Amino acid sequence: MPVKRASAKKYTSSPISSMDDLFGEPELPAGFRYIPDVISTADEKSLVQRFEKLPLKPFEFHGHQGNRRIYSFGHRYVFAGQEPRADAGIPDYLLPLTDVASQISGVPAEAFEQLMVTEYGPGAGIGWHRDRPSYEDIVAVSFLAPCTLRLRRRVGEGWERRSAHVEPRSVYLLHGPVRNSWQHSIAPMDVLRYSVTLRTFRSRRSSSSD
16 A cells, blocks of 8 residues: 655755766666765754664564664565555654655655665674665665665676775665666674665555666
């Protein structure tokens, strides 16, 4: 079912600007976008205080417990059945992040029906993976500390690799080729970091050519 949305005040944020030549690294995979300073430091502090009060639990997959903790809103996978299901609605204080996701992706905010808060404690990261095929666009907003987003794809017997430096209060998008053909990971860090990941479902909106 569609995620229930309510009116919510937008966060104070810097204008979202064009991505053209932002990194000065044209070799980054097609479909990757990055915008710094999409929320203010005051809003970051307020959101982190909210995150600290969530009933976060260790990420589990196929019986393995990860070293990061998560809490999801909207749709959530029941991993054994690998099917999305309705879960708690996205709260008002997080709805402005769906607008940020809409601005960087060009997808309606309402299409971001799944939102996950992740806490990366010291030493935590996320290994190489590609998000499930049922997901389409992946948007992530970063909090508290910078991190390195690593990208790789298989080329012959080896790997082609890229990386992007992700600052706190920034947002990035994985769409099209970088979403479908590349794996990504986050290098472990020695300080606390949070992220909010927003996803659309392929079955929930019309497909568009990449």
